[in-house]
Amino acid sequence: MDIPYLQRRYLVSFASRRLPHIFTDVLVIGSGAAGVRAAIEAARHGEVILMTKHAQTESNTWHAQGGMAVPTDAARDLDAHVADTLAAGGELCDEAVARDCLAAAPRHLQELREWGVTFDTDDGELQLGREGGHHKPRIVHADGDSTGRAIMLGLLDRARQTPNLKIFDECFALDLLTDPPEAGSDARCVGALTDHPRFGMQIIRARTVILASGGAGVLWRETSNPPVATADGIAMAFRTGVALTDLEMMQFHPTTLYVAGASRSLISEAVRGEGAKLVDRNGHRFMPDYHEMAELAPRDIVSRAILDVAARSGSSRVYLDVRDLGAEFFAGRFPGIDRACREFDIDPGEDLIPVFPAAHYMIGGLRADMEGRTSLSGLFACGEAACTGLHGANRLASNSITEALVFGARCGDRAGREAADDDGKFTARDVDWTVQRSDRTELDLADIRNSLRSIMWRNVGILRSGPRLAETLEIIQFWGRYVLDKEFFSDPGGWEAQNMLTTAWLVTELALRRTETRGVHFREDFPQTDPIWKRHQIIRRTAHQLVVE
Numbered sequence: 001m002d003i004p005y006l007q008r009r010y011l012v013s014f015a016s017r018r019l020p021h022i023f024t025d026v027l028v029i030g031s032g033a034a035g036v037r038a039a040i041e042a043a044r045h046g047e048v049i050l051m052t053k054h055a056q057t058e059s060n061t062w063h064a065q066g067g068m069a070v071p072t073d074a075a076r077d078l079d080a081h082v083a084d085t086l087a088a089g090g091e092l093c094d095e096a097v098a099r100d101c102l103a104a105a106p107r108h109l110q111e112l113r114e115w116g117v118t119f120d121t122d123d124g125e126l127q128l129g130r131e132g133g134h135h136k137p138r139i140v141h142a143d144g145d146s147t148g149r150a151i152m153l154g155l156l157d158r159a160r161q162t163p164n165l166k167i168f169d170e171c172f173a174l175d176l177l178t179d180p181p182e183a184g185s186d187a188r189c190v191g192a193l194t195d196h197p198r199f200g201m202q203i204i205r206a207r208t209v210i211l212a213s214g215g216a217g218v219l220w221r222e223t224s225n226p227p228v229a230t231a232d233g234i235a236m237a238f239r240t241g242v243a244l245t246d247l248e249m250m251q252f253h254p255t256t257l258y259v260a261g262a263s264r265s266l267i268s269e270a271v272r273g274e275g276a277k278l279v280d281r282n283g284h285r286f287m288p289d290y291h292e293m294a295e296l297a298p299r300d301i302v303s304r305a306i307l308d309v310a311a312r313s314g315s316s317r318v319y320l321d322v323r324d325l326g327a328e329f330f331a332g333r334f335p336g337i338d339r340a341c342r343e344f345d346i347d348p349g350e351d352l353i354p355v356f357p358a359a360h361y362m363i364g365g366l367r368a369d370m371e372g373r374t375s376l377s378g379l380f381a382c383g384e385a386a387c388t389g390l391h392g393a394n395r396l397a398s399n400s401i402t403e404a405l406v407f408g409a410r411c412g413d414r415a416g417r418e419a420a421d422d423d424g425k426f427t428a429r430d431v432d433w434t435v436q437r438s439d440r441t442e443l444d445l446a447d448i449r450n451s452l453r454s455i456m457w458r459n460v461g462i463l464r465s466g467p468r469l470a471e472t473l474e475i476i477q478f479w480g481r482y483v484l485d486k487e488f489f490s491d492p493g494g495w496e497a498q499n500m501l502t503t504a505w506l507v508t509e510l511a512l513r514r515t516e517t518r519g520v521h522f523r524e525d526f527p528q529t530d531p532i533w534k535r536h537q538i539i540r541r542t543a544h545q546l547v548v549e
């Protein structure tokens with residue numbers, strides 16, 4: 001059977017010479033912490049366009065609560081912070097990357113403060129929170145539990161004042177343009193095909209492109225991520241043939257507010273860091289039965305413990321007990337979470353808070369070095385869309401904003417320099433691409449999205465097994481034949497569905513191949529960690545073939 005995910009190099013038919021062109025030195029896709037930080041840096045070297053598919057504030061970063069992990073006293077805490085990162089990472093972290101990233105973190109924190117981001121302090125000293133897997137408090141936060149929002153307001157403000165930097169909102173990146181279209185050692189990324197509700201399809205030609213398009217949480221029915229996290233970047237990168245890695249490593253957050261019918265909102269790990277306890281429906285505190293760090297054990301362990309307890313007690317949820325913290329303290333330290341609870345008539349001072357795990361952070365992504373370089377010339381990646389090796393098989397809490405800032409800045413610098421060094425003309429050849437017309441039945445895209453999210457949650461979620469993964473692969477392949485054969489939709493939701501299916505197929509393929517348990521990847525049929533698997537899986541597309549190394 002033809003695999004639909006391998007056939008398409010571009011999602012739509014187009015002839016580049018007939019489309020309006022915009023030219024820039026560096027194109028950045030995504031307005032989260034990684035993209036904005038990269039754009040600010042790149043603009044020191046030339047003209048930059050930063051594009052984002054909805055409002056500038058729509059991103060995972062905006063919703064980050066707990067904070068940013070920083071060895072604030074780098075001389076004394078760096079080694080311990082690196083050790084915690086490696087311990088969580090299931091032997092797949094790159095220690096050099098971890099050391100380099102975390103050593104740079106205090107400088108980036110200082111920079112944010114200089115750019116006007118106010119972090120929470122006590123008597124002038126930064127307040128430090130603690131989260132799962134950290135052996136000591138080292139998480140800085142802002143506005144209690146609105147750290148992401150505070151950081152993004154500071155970064156976007158800085159970006160708006162940066163000369164050479166233009167921001168395009170509501171501009172959807174459909175595909176990365178390469179010359180030639182099919183990957184080979186000579187291929188180079190030369191821009192992107194974009195769609196805008198007012199200007200329609202356009203081509204943005206760039207000397208270098210930075211993909212900072214974030215994560216993939218929306219692929220799972222239960223997720224902490226906002227609706228933009230549909231894995232577009234991973235899917236469009238796959239179509240170019242660039243190397244992707246560790247896509248089976250999806251981190252599930254143990255505690256999202258679990259109220260039937262409502263979207264899941266995160267209850268930050270910092271709440272457990274302040275002393276909240278996890279209890280079952282009978283009020284029994286269960287985490288000490290599972291791990292010596294109890295509620296602050298690494299996320300994979302807490303998530304599996306919650307599933308286990310819920311299954312044993314025949315319940316669909318467990319509970320966070322924050323009553324000992326006191327209603328006043330809780331509302332002051334976690335104002336956003338307090339509000340979210342009260343919207344559902346839950347008074348954290350009096351009531352238990354119902355919680356359950358949800359898909360949270362895509363550890364895998366475009367294989368990238370510390371300067372964001374990928375296997376495709378001219379294409380860079382940073383933030384959640386990239387995989388640098390910092391997180392290994394399990395991300396240590398609050399290391400991701402740190403990574404987005406540190407490697408975002410490096411990536412912007414490198415892409416900006418490379419663009420500045422290339423003072424030639426925009427010489428890429430025209431692209432003429434035709435998608436074969438298909439008469440297959442049109443499936444309802446909303447149904448497909450829901451069904452995909454549901455099966456990903458059930459079969460490619462926290463607990464996985466070979467037969468279920470194989471079955472899921474078959475089903476996703478089948479859907480692909482009916483969804484990937486279409487090209488134009490009434491809005492970008494159709495292309496998002498195509499990207500979600502493509503990425504789901506890649507995640508499932510790699511999860512099936514990894515016949516062991518490691519970090520966030522738990523195989524019921526292979527419950528042990530296998531030293532043979534102490535390696536990354538790299539996946540890419542050649543012209544119509546899948547290559548997995």
Ligand SMILES: Cc1cc2nc3c(=O)[nH]c(=O)nc-3n(C[C@H](O)[C@H](O)[C@H](O)COP(=O)(O)OP(=O)(O)OC[C@H]3O[C@@H](n4cnc5c(N)ncnc54)[C@H](O)[C@@H]3O)c2cc1C
Nearest residue numbers: 030031032033034053060061066067173214383384398401
């Ligand atoms: C609820 C929540 C809480 C979190 N809390 C923390 C925390 O406390 N500490 C921590 O370190 N991490 C936390 N994380 C994780 C962290 O926020 C993210 O990993 C990190 O911010 C990712 O930054 P990013 O810039 O790579 O991606 P994002 O911030 O997700 O930005 C991606 C951008 O790309 C855009 N985009 C996507 N596709 C396209 C397309 N096709 N065309 C154009 N634009 C596109 C999106 O609209 C968005 O603007 C949290 C995540 C969530 C969801």
